[in-house]
Amino acid sequence: MKRGRNNPSQLQIDFLAAFRRMLVSLGSANNLPVNESLFMRMTDQWERAQVIPADLLFQKSPVEAVVFRLKKSEQEAGTERFRFPNELIAGEIRGEQGLTGFSAMFREQGWLILPAELSPMYKNLFLNILTAAIGLEHLYPTRSELLIEAERAALAAMLPEDEIRKFFGLKLSRFPDSFRNEVSTYFNLPFDYVLKRAHHAGFVSDQVMDDFRTNAAAPRTTTLRRAQSNRAA
DSSP: OOOOTTOTHHHHHHHTSTTEEEEEEOSOTTTHHHHHHHHHHHHHHHHHHOOOOTTOOOOSHHHHHHHHHHHHHHHHTTOOOOOOOSEEEEEEESSOTTOOOEEEEETTEEEEEEETTSOHHHHHHHHHHHHHHHHHTTTOOSHHHHHHHHHHHHHHHHSOHHHHHHHHTTOOOOOOHHHHHHHHHHHTSOHHHHHHHHHHTTSSOHHHHHHHHHHHHSOOOOOOOOOSSSOOO
């Protein structure tokens, strides 16, 4: 049966076309349609007029530096898995409700789009992960596998093992708030991602990681009190 254009499934069917593929969509399943819809609008505009959207805040230099760092990290590790297209279109879009960020392929181009409202810490982290996803997409056919490996590769490039050892070399099993804040500030990255890198490097056991995830997911009882300042949390 021929599907009508108003069928919600049509969006996903269109994305199965070889020339336009979403690789990694950040956030939850609810964010995927927003990311896909924006990608379709942007690539349709490119297809019609070869014009980058006027509100795309950067295009080249940040992602080129990330590509260089990823390749260097792989070479130092004795592997060269990354395969990047000749052209990368990367940038931030402001005011797109529900956009969480994505990496995708359009014909022979790699696309990386992030919401401009992200904090610098998360913006840098997600740019590295999404860039790694484009370089590794030829090796991992499923989105879940690709995201896991892109995250691992990005963290390895951003967090050298010698630096991680300074904080996690003692095989810690508990992480008080003061320690988390110190680590996050030192690396300018969210603590849970630094902890993932320590786990990848063998400084944190599977059991410790499982306990951390369980405790992080558990609801915390807090006592409400009057705010002491007007600074946003």
